[in-house]
Amino acid sequence: xxxxxxxxxxxxxxxxxxxxxxxxKSKKKVLTQQLIYIFCPxxxxxxxxxxxxxxxxxxxxxxxxxxxxxxxxICHFQSAHLSKEQRQFLVNATELGAWVEPxxxxxxxxxxxxxxxxxxxxxxxxxxxxxxxxxxxxxxxKRLIDLCAVFLLSFVAxxxxxxxxxxxKMESPGSIFYKQRRTGQYNDEFEVIKFRxxxxxxxxxxxxxxxxxxxxxxxxxxxxxxxxxxxxxxIINILKGEMSIVGPRxxxxxxxxxxxxxxxxxxxxxxVKPGVTGLAQVSYPYGASVNDAMWKHKYDIFYIKHHSTLxxxxxxxxxxxVVLFGMGR
Numbered sequence: 001x002x003x004x005x006x007x008x009x010x011x012x013x014x015x016x017x018x019x020x021x022x023x024x025k026s027k028k029k030v031l032t033q034q035l036i037y038i039f040c041p042x043x044x045x046x047x048x049x050x051x052x053x054x055x056x057x058x059x060x061x062x063x064x065x066x067x068x069x070x071x072x073x074i075c076h077f078q079s080a081h082l083s084k085e086q087r088q089f090l091v092n093a094t095e096l097g098a099w100v101e102p103x104x105x106x107x108x109x110x111x112x113x114x115x116x117x118x119x120x121x122x123x124x125x126x127x128x129x130x131x132x133x134x135x136x137x138x139x140x141x142k143r144l145i146d147l148c149a150v151f152l153l154s155f156v157a158x159x160x161x162x163x164x165x166x167x168x169k170m171e172s173p174g175s176i177f178y179k180q181r182r183t184g185q186y187n188d189e190f191e192v193i194k195f196r197x198x199x200x201x202x203x204x205x206x207x208x209x210x211x212x213x214x215x216x217x218x219x220x221x222x223x224x225x226x227x228x229x230x231x232x233x234x235i236i237n238i239l240k241g242e243m244s245i246v247g248p249r250x251x252x253x254x255x256x257x258x259x260x261x262x263x264x265x266x267x268x269x270x271x272v273k274p275g276v277t278g279l280a281q282v283s284y285p286y287g288a289s290v291n292d293a294m295w296k297h298k299y300d301i302f303y304i305k306h307h308s309t310l311x312x313x314x315x316x317x318x319x320x321x322v323v324l325f326g327m328g329r
Contacts, residue, residue, distance in 0.1 A: 023097050024071055030099045031110045033073045034058055037066070038103060039090060040077040048077060048103070051117045064089055069098040077103040077118065113283070113298040114305060116264050124268060132307035133271055141309050142244060149245040149316070150235050157232045164195050164229050167220045172199060177233060182250035185273045190242040192250055193233040197221030228323050234276045246312045247275025248300040262290050269300045272307075279303040279311075282318040 024030050035058045040048060045061050052059065064086070066072065074093050076082075079102075082090075094100045104123065107115050132138055165176045178196040181189050198216045217225065224230040237243040243250065248269040251259070260266040280299035287295070303311070 024099055027109070029071075030073055035060065036073040036075055036106070037061075037063060038075050038077065039064075039079070039082065039086065040103075041081045044077060048118070051115060052107075066093075069093045069096040072098040073106070074098045074100045075103040075106045076100070078120070080122075108302060108305065112302070113295075114301040116294070116298055116301055119264055119301070124265065130271070130304055130307075132304060138307070138309075142246075142307075142312065145309065145312055146238050146245050150238050153232070153235055157235055160229060161195075161232050164220075164224055164232075168196055168218075168224075171220045172218050174199075181252065182274065183253050183256055183270060184242055184250055185270055187267065187270050189253065190237070190240075190250075192243070193236050195224055195230040195233060197225045197230045228277075228319075231276050238276070242273070244273040244275045245277065246303075246315050247273050247278050248303070249278055249281060249296070250274035259290065259293050263294050263297050265301070266293075266297060269297065269304070272304055277315060277319040277322075279315055282315055282322050 037060050038048065039062055042062065049059075049061070069092075072093070074090065076090055079087060079090065090100055104115065104118050107118070132142070168176050175196060178194045178198075179191050180194075182192045184190045197218065198221055199218060221230070234243055238245060256266065278300065279302065280296040283299050284292070284295050287293075
């Protein structure tokens with residue numbers, strides 16, 4: 001990606017815009033442009049440039065000298081802090097053929113996740129944009145999907161669960177189930193239920209991240225984790241209303257306290273019920289670091305922002321693929 005600073009970066013003196021009628025014919029073309037224009041307060045330019053470094057398209061910052069707006073992609077960031085003339089430029093650009101959109105929203109659509117380092121409080125204060133939070137009908141539809149999923153899963157969960165329970169008991173001493181306090185919606189803690197996949201003394205030295213090839217995981221545990229069988233008892237959590245079939249993965253408070261210091265707005269994921277599966281789990285491979293948690297959070301925020309019944313269904317189908325091919329976590 002190239003970040004190109006134009007001579008007109010900080011000027012408010014523009015030439016009259018050229019009247020054109022040519023516009024984008026499809027959103028797909030908007031999202032595949034090699035060059036986009038970004039308009040932001042001057043002091044934010046370097047910050048944004050550092051965040052978007054590595055993207056596979058070029059960006060030009062604060063070029064108010066553009067005359068032909070035909071089929072241009074223009075993104076703005078913190079436009080409320082621009083001058084009156086600069087904001088008028090964006091309005092005129094909208095009228096004259098450009099695709100004008102907030103930078104975060106554009107990147108959401110293009111990348112498929114939310115660049116959380118570009119978020120600010122205003123993004124969350126417009127809560128009506130988060131339909132999952134503000135629309136009762138959406139919440140009822142989501143609960144209906146949860147109950148339907150529980151009904152269908154029960155036919156698989158009972159026989160598979162019995163086999164898994166016997167295998168766990170035969171391989172290692174200890175309880176068949178593993179219960180752990182996790183943080184759920186509205187930061188309320190609840191007890192998540194899973195089939196035990198680690199040794200009984202796995203956390204004798206305190207809480208620690210699980211990792212790839214974790215030697216605390218038993219042979220049976222490795223299989224049920226890879227196939228998500230260990231998650232089946234969470235049907236009980238769904239029935240109790242503590243979890244949803246789809247949502248951000250519930251995390252432990254001891255880890256959340258550390259992660260929220262490193263990841264912007266990390267606790268916002270608790271605005272919704274945690275899920276057995278989710279967009280982050282089917283989109284990002286297994287990871288056990290702050291950087292991995294950051295990437296998971298990008299998908300979680302995107303999910304909350306763009307939630308729909310159709311998206312839930314797509315995630316459920318992707319989860320089936322993940323289970324069958326043993327990908328993700």
